Amino acid sequence: MSSSYESWVERRADASSSDSRIDLRSDTVTHPTAAMREAMYHAEVGDDVYGEDPTINRLETLAAEMVGKAAALFVPSGTMGNALALLTHCRRGDEIIMGDRSHTYLYEVGGAARLNGSPVRPVPTLANGALSPVHLARAFQGDDVHEARTGLLCLENTHNMCGGRVLSSGVLTELGTEARNRGLPVHMDGARLFNAAIALGVPTATLTAPVDSVMFCLSKGLSAPVGSILAGEEPFIAEARRGRKLLGGGMRQAGILAAAGIIALTEMVDRLAEDHECARRLAAGLADIPGIDIQPETVETNILFFGVRGPDGRPGDVAPLVAAAADEGVLFSGGDDGRIRAVTHHGISTAEIDHALAVLARASSSSLPSM
Numbered sequence: 001m002s003s004s005y006e007s008w009v010e011r012r013a014d015a016s017s018s019d020s021r022i023d024l025r026s027d028t029v030t031h032p033t034a035a036m037r038e039a040m041y042h043a044e045v046g047d048d049v050y051g052e053d054p055t056i057n058r059l060e061t062l063a064a065e066m067v068g069k070a071a072a073l074f075v076p077s078g079t080m081g082n083a084l085a086l087l088t089h090c091r092r093g094d095e096i097i098m099g100d101r102s103h104t105y106l107y108e109v110g111g112a113a114r115l116n117g118s119p120v121r122p123v124p125t126l127a128n129g130a131l132s133p134v135h136l137a138r139a140f141q142g143d144d145v146h147e148a149r150t151g152l153l154c155l156e157n158t159h160n161m162c163g164g165r166v167l168s169s170g171v172l173t174e175l176g177t178e179a180r181n182r183g184l185p186v187h188m189d190g191a192r193l194f195n196a197a198i199a200l201g202v203p204t205a206t207l208t209a210p211v212d213s214v215m216f217c218l219s220k221g222l223s224a225p226v227g228s229i230l231a232g233e234e235p236f237i238a239e240a241r242r243g244r245k246l247l248g249g250g251m252r253q254a255g256i257l258a259a260a261g262i263i264a265l266t267e268m269v270d271r272l273a274e275d276h277e278c279a280r281r282l283a284a285g286l287a288d289i290p291g292i293d294i295q296p297e298t299v300e301t302n303i304l305f306f307g308v309r310g311p312d313g314r315p316g317d318v319a320p321l322v323a324a325a326a327d328e329g330v331l332f333s334g335g336d337d338g339r340i341r342a343v344t345h346h347g348i349s350t351a352e353i354d355h356a357l358a359v360l361a362r363a364s365s366s367s368l369p370s371m
């Protein structure tokens with residue numbers, strides 16, 4: 001490798017970290033590591049629509065192995081991976097059951113209706129990200145001529161809007177069995193699947209065994225710049241590959257992106273534990289700030305939600321606190337229920353968590369109504 005190339009990699013890595021903001025809006029803001037940039041630079045590529053990109057082929061084989069499925073498909077985004085799962089598992093117009101706080105229901109542009117012509121049957125999401133077997137049992141339908149036939153059950157692990165909560169393999173098996181006993185497939189939105197496996201200390205394949213297909217993202221905590229994986233049985237992935245072409249996701253020489261994905265899977269999984277530690281540290285510190293409402297004991301991975309309490313003890317407006325923190329370079333995003341979301345990730349250190357806490361303590365004493 002030439003020294004000019006080495007200094008280019010270093011300059012890029014420096015440029016990536018020159019942003020002095022502490023950005024806790026999402027783990028989607030992570031930048032590719034120096035090892036990823038180097039692998040991208042050297043990636044062997046080919047036309048993936050002909051199946052000839054060796055780096056994509058390597059990534060897909062590795063990804064399938066890691067999640068214990070027969071085959072995998074590299075897709076541009078988590079949204080496309082989930083959309084392909086719905087399109088591939090279901091006939092047009094089949095009803096799809098999912099949690100009412102799931103990402104696929106709330107934030108994937110109504111893809112089930114727009115792409116599949118499918119009604120969605122939302123069932124209540126429990127606080128821990130699971131669904132109730134009782135609610136589920138009532139949601140399946142299809143015997144009656146008046147009803148849309150159920151085609152698929154979707155689960156989410158970790159659960160984003162429930163604050164990164166983890167579904168164990170026991171819970172997944174219990175819920176999956178409700179569908180499988182009826183001959184129906186189960187898809188898991190595992191955008192942060194590896195966070196779940198690391199938090200539980202189990203092999204990732206234990207969490208994917210109870211489901212027929214899984215989507216996970218390379219571009220969130222694993223820090224790749226682009227890309228997600230859809231995995232499942234061979235015929236399912238072969239059909240999803242056709243669907244990916246339909247949606248415009250046949251990406252040609254995308255081995256340049258897959259090269260970063262391989263580093264994501266080989267070098268970035270175990271370190272997710274550090275992000276979980278940072279999230280717990282943030283939660284513990286927040287619990288000590290007067291006027292902040294948080295349940296630190298529910299923080300299991302890298303996402304946490306918190307609110308503010310008004311003088312009457314009721315939930316208050318979070319916007320002034322978010323704005324005051326942003327003025328000091330600490331960024332958060334808003335949740336769907338008026339709470340603030342913080343997501344820890346590669347590039348956020350414990351020192352930055354402590355700095356963010358100091359900023360929040362200052363900001364809350366000036367922006368929150370006094371108790």
Ligand code: TLP
Nearest residue numbers: 026028077078079080103107160189191
């Ligand atoms: N989540 C993003 C936003 O869309 C909210 C984030 O910042 O958390 N499933 C889950 C559980 C997700 O959290 C996301 C992205 C997706 C799917 C979609 O992935 P992409 O953004 O790659 O399409």
